[in-house]
Amino acid sequence: MSRVSSFLSFSLTLLIFLHGYTAQQFPNECQLDQLNALEPSxxxxxxxxxxxxxxxxxxxxxxxxxxxxxxxxxxxxxxxxxxxxxxxxxxxxxxxxxxxxxxxxxxxxxxxxxxxxxxxxxxxxxxxxxxxxxxxxxxxxxxxxxxxxxxxxxxxxxxxxxxxxxxxxxxxxxxxxxxxxxxxxxxxxxxxxxxxxxxxxxxxxxxxxxxxxxxxxxxxxxxxxxxxxxxxxxxxxxxxxxxxxxxxxxxxxxxxxxxxxxxxxxxxxDNLDDPSNADVYKPHLGYISTLNSFDLPILRFLRLSALRGSIRQNAMVLPQWNANANAVLYVTDGEAQVQVVNDNGERVFDGQVSQGQLIAIPQGFSVVKRATSEQFRWVEFKTNSNAQINTLAGRTSVMRGLPLEVISNGYQISPEEARKVKFNTLETTLTHSSGPASYGRPRKAEA
Amino acid sequence: MSRVSSFLSFSLTLLIFLHGYTAQQFPNECQLDQLNALEPSxxxxxxxxxxxxxxxxxxxxxxxxxxxxxxxxxxxxxxxxxxxxxxxxxxxxxxxxxxxxxxxxxxxxxxxxxxxxxxxxxxxxxxxxxxxxxxxxxxxxxxxxxxxxxxxxxxxxxxxxxxxxxxxxxxxxxxxxxxxxxxxxxxxxxxxxxxxxxxxxxxxxxxxxxxxxxxxxxxxxxxxxxxxxxxxxxxxxxxxxxxxxxxxxxxxxxxxxxxxxxxxxxxxxDNLDDPSNADVYKPHLGYISTLNSFDLPILRFLRLSALRGSIRQNAMVLPQWNANANAVLYVTDGEAQVQVVNDNGERVFDGQVSQGQLIAIPQGFSVVKRATSEQFRWVEFKTNSNAQINTLAGRTSVMRGLPLEVISNGYQISPEEARKVKFNTLETTLTHSSGPASYGRPRKAEA
Amino acid sequence: MSRVSSFLSFSLTLLIFLHGYTAQQFPNECQLDQLNALEPSxxxxxxxxxxxxxxxxxxxxxxxxxxxxxxxxxxxxxxxxxxxxxxxxxxxxxxxxxxxxxxxxxxxxxxxxxxxxxxxxxxxxxxxxxxxxxxxxxxxxxxxxxxxxxxxxxxxxxxxxxxxxxxxxxxxxxxxxxxxxxxxxxxxxxxxxxxxxxxxxxxxxxxxxxxxxxxxxxxxxxxxxxxxxxxxxxxxxxxxxxxxxxxxxxxxxxxxxxxxxxxxxxxxxDNLDDPSNADVYKPHLGYISTLNSFDLPILRFLRLSALRGSIRQNAMVLPQWNANANAVLYVTDGEAQVQVVNDNGERVFDGQVSQGQLIAIPQGFSVVKRATSEQFRWVEFKTNSNAQINTLAGRTSVMRGLPLEVISNGYQISPEEARKVKFNTLETTLTHSSGPASYGRPRKAEA
The missing domain is CATH 2.60.120.10 (Jelly Rolls)
Structure with missing residues (x-):
């Protein structure tokens, strides 16, 4: 009996060890089904x-x-x-x-x-x-x-x-x-x-x-x-x-x-808090400033860049992804409702991030942010000296670059609807959001 | 008895798991003893x-x-x-x-x-x-x-x-x-x-x-x-x-x-199918075109390049290796007899590759190709924006760059033979091959 | 009984295997508590x-x-x-x-x-x-x-x-x-x-x-x-x-x-043995020459550089670290007393390195060398085309760049002592050492 139990406990230990090991070491280390707002450990x-x-x-x-x-x-x-x-x-x-x-x-x-x-x-x-x-x-x-x-x-x-x-x-x-x-x-x-x-x-x-x-x-x-x-x-x-x-x-x-x-x-x-140098500025919504190797040449050598954002209550940063960089987002003030979507089309984060919290947005993952406090301010660090953002909606978005025929055939919508999808949002990055603070949809389809 | 068998099956499972694991994860992941012509999985x-x-x-x-x-x-x-x-x-x-x-x-x-x-x-x-x-x-x-x-x-x-x-x-x-x-x-x-x-x-x-x-x-x-x-x-x-x-x-x-x-x-x-832009062109044998960062500057940024080849029946691409890149070769038309040799001097591939098949040629591995159909056409993608090919035989080959003394001492052959090895082949890349379709030698010495 | 022993031997084998595996494969592969002067294996x-x-x-x-x-x-x-x-x-x-x-x-x-x-x-x-x-x-x-x-x-x-x-x-x-x-x-x-x-x-x-x-x-x-x-x-x-x-x-x-x-x-x-081209030269102590991509442009492409040193008995190379490179030091003549310190502040090497021996100095690790033979000559290969050395003491050292206030507050010493720490050593790289050949302190605090 003791032999069996020792064998079982050994097996169990081993399997736990191996599971921990493989979970950490297998090459699918970016197969993320869930992100979390992280605090210091x-x-x-x-x-x-x-x-x-x-x-x-x-x-x-x-x-x-x-x-x-x-x-x-x-x-x-x-x-x-x-x-x-x-x-x-x-x-x-x-x-x-x-x-x-x-x-x-x-x-x-x-x-x-x-x-x-x-x-x-x-x-x-x-x-x-x-x-x-x-x-x-x-x-x-x-x-x-x-x-x-x-x-x-x-x-x-x-x-x-x-x-x-x-x-x-x-x-x-x-x-x-x-x-x-x-x-x-x-x-x-x-x-x-x-x-x-x-x-x-x-x-x-x-x-x-x-x-x-x-x-x-x-x-x-x-x-x-x-x-x-x-x-x-x-x-x-x-x-x-x-x-x-x-x-x-x-x-x-x-x-x-x-x-x-x-x-x-x-x-x-360089200082990123001066709205007079902002790259995107809307008086009633907020501003966004970026710092890349064109501004600070040493960044080319370090292969890093930064983005500073400050938006007001209910302003929304239009959905976007980082084309060539990973990003880590740190909240300096206030809080926001954030949704992040992975390569499989799954919502891997849907919740609040608050002052002092951190969330990583891997390359290609799409993210949308909506301020839920008076002010929401954050800094994003990106692992590319000239990180590119691609937006899903808005005047400079991927939708605007697609022909109407691709949109209507892709989503099986009428040309009129396709036209709305493509042209309705005139802003580039920031827009006004009037929705509820949370939509309460489960995070993953199977959850 | 059941304990023993369960223990054995557990051990076996574990060993298979570990074997699969180590086979895939050990640092010798380029220790290739055998290549295969790959089809989609x-x-x-x-x-x-x-x-x-x-x-x-x-x-x-x-x-x-x-x-x-x-x-x-x-x-x-x-x-x-x-x-x-x-x-x-x-x-x-x-x-x-x-x-x-x-x-x-x-x-x-x-x-x-x-x-x-x-x-x-x-x-x-x-x-x-x-x-x-x-x-x-x-x-x-x-x-x-x-x-x-x-x-x-x-x-x-x-x-x-x-x-x-x-x-x-x-x-x-x-x-x-x-x-x-x-x-x-x-x-x-x-x-x-x-x-x-x-x-x-x-x-x-x-x-x-x-x-x-x-x-x-x-x-x-x-x-x-x-x-x-x-x-x-x-x-x-x-x-x-x-x-x-x-x-x-x-x-x-x-x-x-x-x-x-x-x-x-x-x-x-860029288009690689126009023989009038070929880098190597022999009317009776075929042509080879390359596309690197000098032709298409964005490739410098992407660190990739391509080569397009088209040869006729029994034309041979002289043996060569990629100095600074891995290559994947995809056959678009016809078929060829291919031999590939690894760092240990072993023949790791010796067979036909046909339309729709893929073979990877790692950095340094030597390869020789001979068309065995009316036309053999392929494209090679290389993981360097300016991939360098080194040939073993021919007018621009490594043999031509070596002094005769090195060749005769290295291979223990007479100066006359060394002279033939060095100077007989006047072509740079493509030559005529009159041999049989296959040589039937076992792939590896110990096989 | 035999079942138990076979189980134990299996477990033992497995644990040894796993230990070897984890010791080699875990991500902490630079967690070095001990360096050795290496000889060929x-x-x-x-x-x-x-x-x-x-x-x-x-x-x-x-x-x-x-x-x-x-x-x-x-x-x-x-x-x-x-x-x-x-x-x-x-x-x-x-x-x-x-x-x-x-x-x-x-x-x-x-x-x-x-x-x-x-x-x-x-x-x-x-x-x-x-x-x-x-x-x-x-x-x-x-x-x-x-x-x-x-x-x-x-x-x-x-x-x-x-x-x-x-x-x-x-x-x-x-x-x-x-x-x-x-x-x-x-x-x-x-x-x-x-x-x-x-x-x-x-x-x-x-x-x-x-x-x-x-x-x-x-x-x-x-x-x-x-x-x-x-x-x-x-x-x-x-x-x-x-x-x-x-x-x-x-x-x-x-x-x-x-x-x-x-x-x-x-x-x-390029030749590094001509003292007339030395970067650091002191007639009574020795010389140091570097070869980087400014001297030999191909090194920019290879991302490597070299340093040649030659010092006399009891000359000391002031403590320093490599900011952006790993280094491997090979002794061509004589021998030296070397101390190396890791990121945890532990002395991970304290001993002689002699002709024909090799020691690796990872990025950031501090090293001090003192010749203990008539001549000590070595070559260092560095994994950066423009490797930067930071010295701890001397006229171009980190101490000279720090304000006195930082030194006196950091080490809890008086302004007069801080002034000595900062300004006493006028040399940049080489100084005279009069100490004993070895200090006999145990390598690690807990050892």
Missing amino acids: HVLKSEAGRIEVWDHHAPQLRCSGVSFARYIIEPKGLYLPSFVNTAKLSFVAKGQGLMGRVIPGCAETYQDSPVMQQGGDMHQKVEHIRCGDTIATPPGAAQWFYNEGNQPLVIVSVFDLASHQNQLDRNPRPFYLAGNNPQGQVWLRGREHQPQRNILSGFAPEVLAQAFKIDVRTAQQLQNQQDNRGNIVRVQGPFGVVRPPLRGQRPQEEESNGLEETICSARCT | HVLKSEAGRIEVWDHHAPQLRCSGVSFARYIIEPKGLYLPSFVNTAKLSFVAKGQGLMGRVIPGCAETYQDSPVMQQGGDMHQKVEHIRCGDTIATPPGAAQWFYNEGNQPLVIVSVFDLASHQNQLDRNPRPFYLAGNNPQGQVWLRGREHQPQRNILSGFAPEVLAQAFKIDVRTAQQLQNQQDNRGNIVRVQGPFGVVRPPLRGQRPQEEESNGLEETICSARCT | HVLKSEAGRIEVWDHHAPQLRCSGVSFARYIIEPKGLYLPSFVNTAKLSFVAKGQGLMGRVIPGCAETYQDSPVMQQGGDMHQKVEHIRCGDTIATPPGAAQWFYNEGNQPLVIVSVFDLASHQNQLDRNPRPFYLAGNNPQGQVWLRGREHQPQRNILSGFAPEVLAQAFKIDVRTAQQLQNQQDNRGNIVRVQGPFGVVRPPLRGQRPQEEESNGLEETICSARCT
């Missing part, structure tokens, strides 16, 4: 903020080949410098602060006096960031953030795991230059219970002492071994870095040398 | 034609990272608009018709009167297609075909699953804008028994009604729910779309606006 | 030399997506022409010789008399190679080497399996044009016990006879069936190939036609 707490990480093993993120994180930095909080193994695109969802990105080899163009003096400093570019800023970061480039406002600074970032810019496996791997992560890389199997230290702590202190020409005690200090503040620390006293005036007065030209003209001075930030 | 029947799909899990296709399909459209048949998640290259193997590709955002440049009138229409470019036309389609772009001839219109298409243009998994996923597929995506595990509907049928009819500004009844009609005509339907009455005169008289310049000058007016079609 | 012996192959399944090589081999060619040894399915970058570690690369379709620009005469020859470019030469080879291009010196000619090569240039699976697959490999492709599962023949031996001799217009006996000779000399053979008598004078006197311009101006005459070789 891990929270890393720090002295002056927290990092919230989405589970990149979730089927819809795995299919899209990206991972996602949210950084909440409290006032006077400093997100210590780190770099990742992937191209990264970030969006400032709330607050304001300073951002520094260090590209080793580039000159320290920010200095507080012409001649290096006692107490003075010189360092690489520091930028003001504020809500709406979209920040491109190449792999391996160190970056830090500082909240100098009075409210939390919230930054969301997408990491493109599937791109050739990432030469490691399909896992996000932050490398900490300072600070640490006492909870460990909880999103990686086998790393959950190991604290993650900064990379200096992996070297022998004597090696660091020689490399930095400092004493061993200071070298040990660089390893943050006794430090349990995490990776977002509270700054004591004023944060005296050299910084330019606030944007608007920002000088377009910075002091430059030959090297800077290339990668060192490449612009890596 | 699935047939999707429609009202006015059928779609024949090759099993993309076949080892040689999986190694090549592509899938393949053949569309047979009967006279007055309309292949309804659909798009796929990959770059696609198609070849018109038989017949003639019309093709429309809709790139949302581009203007409707085809209209039947300067001013939009009742009964008139305007839509995007419509092209005549005929045998030999090679058509490049980017991912996510909707496309339809119409057969306006008297014989079946046959189109074969390759889908590049392995390219970064496909951002989903390595499965071909057509998205139907109209029509449906009652048999389901039979080539995808888990989708065999689910009918595939058009993408509009995934949205609530009320959402469609609002998006298209039509009534709900018409919106329901757009979902083709009660429709079992499949994706190729028979057009009732005349097919009155705006179309240019037949090619030859085709105007080189079309009406354009700024946007069209870029992607909207990019040429996507 | 397979030796293929030939008549006049041997090929030493590193196991490309080793976790650190699999993570880096490359394989590695060393060719030892004895005096008068000829490495017969072969090609591979990947981009390849080679480095001449010892000796001198001749190299020929055949690009089919290019002209035979080397001929020993203006008119083709009896006894004369013409063939493609032949180049002298010597220690320090770095040679780029595209996939599918045939290449041969000949040792015309008095000591062994040693060449090491990296094969980029993960690049899109390789369109097969992630295995190195040499294709032999002549010669053979009686031991078989021992690095491939399932190929260990099958001799690997040249690709001509896969065709029927009658086919070869027709293709080369030679008799069947000579065709059989081309198959090297009775040949057990391997792929490096001893040349009998003088090796009379047409060759230019030794470099230094090398003419910059060769006879050219239109085709040659493009790929046929693309330079594919």
